[in-house]
Amino acid sequence: MREVEFHNGNTMPQIGLGVFRVEDGEDCKNAVKHAIVNGYRSIDTAMIYKNEKSVGEGIKAGIKEAGIDRSDLFVTSKLWLDDYGPGNVEKAYDTSLENLQLDYLDLYLMHWPGTDEDLMIETWHEMERLYNNNRVKNIGVSNFMVSHMETLLQRTDVKPVINQVEYHPYLVQNDLKLYLDSRKIVMESWSPLVNAKILDDETIKEIAEETGKSPAQVVIRWNIENGLVTIPKSVTPERIxxxxxxxxxxxxxxxxxxxxxxxxxxxxxxxxxTFTGNR
Incomplete structure (x- = not known):
């Protein structure tokens, strides 16, 4: 598995399994297990997905069946906006660890910037504390725009290793990519297949024919060629x-x-x- 290197010297697999909108239960557990057995070494979840327990069970089963160690896996979860602010972050992190049955996370992300700049900064300081106390291997952000990144970098000490954002052929976000590249912050794409919508695009289908690959493989490969980390979601074994x-x-x-x-x-x-967390 190809890896990308963070500015702190740590690395992350370039492809992982995303489980956004996968319900807690057997399907989620089996998808995670199947992914690990078939070579995935990165799993991405979040507290708000409400499936961390099943992800944890899938990780446990996958590690056992694949005959690998926990240290061979890269596990990401995310801090939800309700848990922002002093005194909340470590508690939320511990809850995620408990749900996942893990001793540490490889990457913990602030899930959204929110609309309160001071709260965003206070929360990042708590994230820094987790990182500086060696409780988490890496910290990053998700869904941050250039303006959010600028504020964060000006007012904090530890630079995020990654920014996980919506990125697909209909939303390329080139200015954000250039900004992150210039600061050695990795860009990661969520929803790379736009909930399968992109797979019916005529250009994508044409390139799939030209390469002898599936439309999904073309879009994922495009992410790779553009230097992103990507986490396509699926619960179907063949698609995984x-x-x-x-x-x-x-x-x-x-x-x-x-x-x-x-x-x-x-x-x-x-x-x-404008997103405040109301779904």
């Missing part, structure tokens, strides 16, 4: 296997350019500038 099988081919510069040109600045999820 297909989504990681993207290292045996590459896209031409022309094909990458054709996909880049599909950008419409079209969000599938909430606007980070």
């Amino acid at each position: 296997e297909e989504n990681i099988d993207v290292f045996g081919f590459s896209l031409s510069k022309t094909q990458i350019s054709r996909i880049n040109q599909l950008n419409k600045d079209e969000r599938n999820g909430p606007d980070p500038a």
Whole structure:
């Protein structure tokens, strides 16, 4: 599995399994287990997904069946807005660990910037504390725009290793990518397949035919070629296997350019500038 390196010297697999909108239960547990057995070494969840317990069970079963150690896996979870602020962050982190049956996380993210700048900064200071006390391997953010990143970097000490954002051929966010690259902060895409919507795009289907790959593999490979970490979601065993099988081919510069040109600045999820956590 190819890895990306963070500015702190730690690394992360470039592809992982996302479990957003996967209900707690057997499907979630089995998807995580199947992913690990079939070579995935990164699993991404969040407190607000309400499936950390099943993810934890899947991790346990997957580690056992794959014959690997916990240290071979990279596990991410996220702090929800309700738990922002002094005195809340460590408690929320411990709850996630308990749910996942883990002693530590490889990556803990602030899930959204929120609309209260001071609260965002106070919360990041708590995240820094977790990191400085060696309770978590890496800390980062999710859904932060350039303006949020600027504020964070100006008012805090520990730079996030990653920013996980909505990113797909209809929302390329090139200015954000250039900004993060210039500061050696990795960009990670959630919803890379736009809930399967992108798979019916004519350009994507054409490139899939040209490469002999599936539309999903083309989009995931495009993420890889653009230097992102990506976490496609699936609970279907065949799709889970297909989504990681993207290292045996590459896209031409022309094909990458054709996909880049599909950008419409079209969000599938909430606007980070205004989102307060009400779902």
